[in-house]
Amino acid sequence: MTLSPLEVENLLLELAELGSWYKDIDIDGYGDASTEVIGIKPDNTYVADNTDCNDADININPGMAETTNLIDDDCDGVVDNGFKYAFVSNTIGHGAYPAWGSLAGANAVCQTEADAGTVPSGTYAAWLSDDTSSPATSFTQSAVPYVNTNGDQIAPDWAGLIDGTLDNPIKWTADGTDMTATGLWVMTNTTIAGLPRGSANCNNYNTSNTGSVDSGTLESVNANWTANPATFGGSCSPVGGWRLYCFQQSETAPVPVPEAVIGYTGDFAAANWALSGVASYNMSETALTASVGSGGGGVVASTTITADGTISFDWNMSVYSAGDYGDTIKYVINGTAYDLSTAGSASGVETGIAVSAGDIFEFQTWGTTSSSSYSATFNNFSFAAN
Numbered sequence: 001m002t003l004s005p006l007e008v009e010n011l012l013l014e015l016a017e018l019g020s021w022y023k024d025i026d027i028d029g030y031g032d033a034s035t036e037v038i039g040i041k042p043d044n045t046y047v048a049d050n051t052d053c054n055d056a057d058i059n060i061n062p063g064m065a066e067t068t069n070l071i072d073d074d075c076d077g078v079v080d081n082g083f084k085y086a087f088v089s090n091t092i093g094h095g096a097y098p099a100w101g102s103l104a105g106a107n108a109v110c111q112t113e114a115d116a117g118t119v120p121s122g123t124y125a126a127w128l129s130d131d132t133s134s135p136a137t138s139f140t141q142s143a144v145p146y147v148n149t150n151g152d153q154i155a156p157d158w159a160g161l162i163d164g165t166l167d168n169p170i171k172w173t174a175d176g177t178d179m180t181a182t183g184l185w186v187m188t189n190t191t192i193a194g195l196p197r198g199s200a201n202c203n204n205y206n207t208s209n210t211g212s213v214d215s216g217t218l219e220s221v222n223a224n225w226t227a228n229p230a231t232f233g234g235s236c237s238p239v240g241g242w243r244l245y246c247f248q249q250s251e252t253a254p255v256p257v258p259e260a261v262i263g264y265t266g267d268f269a270a271a272n273w274a275l276s277g278v279a280s281y282n283m284s285e286t287a288l289t290a291s292v293g294s295g296g297g298g299v300v301a302s303t304t305i306t307a308d309g310t311i312s313f314d315w316n317m318s319v320y321s322a323g324d325y326g327d328t329i330k331y332v333i334n335g336t337a338y339d340l341s342t343a344g345s346a347s348g349v350e351t352g353i354a355v356s357a358g359d360i361f362e363f364q365t366w367g368t369t370s371s372s373s374y375s376a377t378f379n380n381f382s383f384a385a386n
């Protein structure tokens, strides 16, 4: 067969595109890692990239900028990183009823509402001062914008938050409910600078229904948002009660996907096993071997598992001279033995053996009498963390 110049050119082009290819359904130039095809590029719906975390949305890929939409636009595993969310509590503190009880209790209210709400996961704390702590001393002072749960900017950063004017009022709950005209003030005892306004803090927010408190008003964008003179010295048990301002302090980092351990490496390197026996034995990166020429005996290799996961390995037992009571090869988890073979030559593949952090995992071989002669191998070892 003779190829025309055009056919030769096309063939060369195809050869140049040998590699790994990934489907790009939303045509944003980024492919779906789960659709790998190796070889010649199937067609132009495939790309070389495999980093699209949502191949059904052209606006979600590693090339996008993160925006305040409660979506991980840039595929780095963190929702709305580059912003810190704030919200007003749905929970109402009230001195006459079970309330937050302390500044730590108020922080817990914020955390609970954040965890149950639509805001990005992370740590949240109350904009509240007591006798020993205030936002200025306890908050992570953000260099990135503070935003509401509806996406509006509250302030460009910490400096903007404490300059006495907000870009938008903090009046949305952690699940995005607008609390406009709900008629409740927000307990703060905190100045616009984030410092204690005084000692009007309901006896450090205990539940004894005593003392007074200074507060702010949740629809305000001037200094009244945190320190409204009309509220100063307010009762700790008003008819309505009080809300809290809650601020995101940090983001929850994406959970790294643990890499599998292949061979006796990493946590399963030979140095992390206790090896003993009366056989000739050895552990390399690729295999644990035991060789018994005469006299019986075997090897015990023991390690402590460092993470929950599954173990797989191949094994082989070649018996040259049988022991009177058999020649065994097995693995043992926390003292419970799982026989692989108890007599004669045999081999096999074990996969998906579940283990937990702290488990004692062992390989064992044993020739039962002085007439035993065998060689045993555990190879193709791997461990995949859950």
Ligand SMILES: [Ca+2]
Pocket: 023, 024, 025, 026, 027, 028, 029, 030, 031, 032, 052, 054, 055, 056
């Ligand atoms: Ca795509």
Ligand SMILES: [Ca+2]
Pocket: 026, 028, 030, 052, 053, 054, 055, 056, 057, 058, 059, 060, 061
């Ligand atoms: Ca996409």
Ligand SMILES: [Ca+2]
Pocket: 066, 071, 072, 073, 074, 075, 076, 077, 078, 079, 080, 081
């Ligand atoms: Ca992100």
Ligand SMILES: [Ca+2]
Pocket: 066, 067, 068, 069, 070, 071, 072, 073, 079, 080, 081
């Ligand atoms: Ca986003």
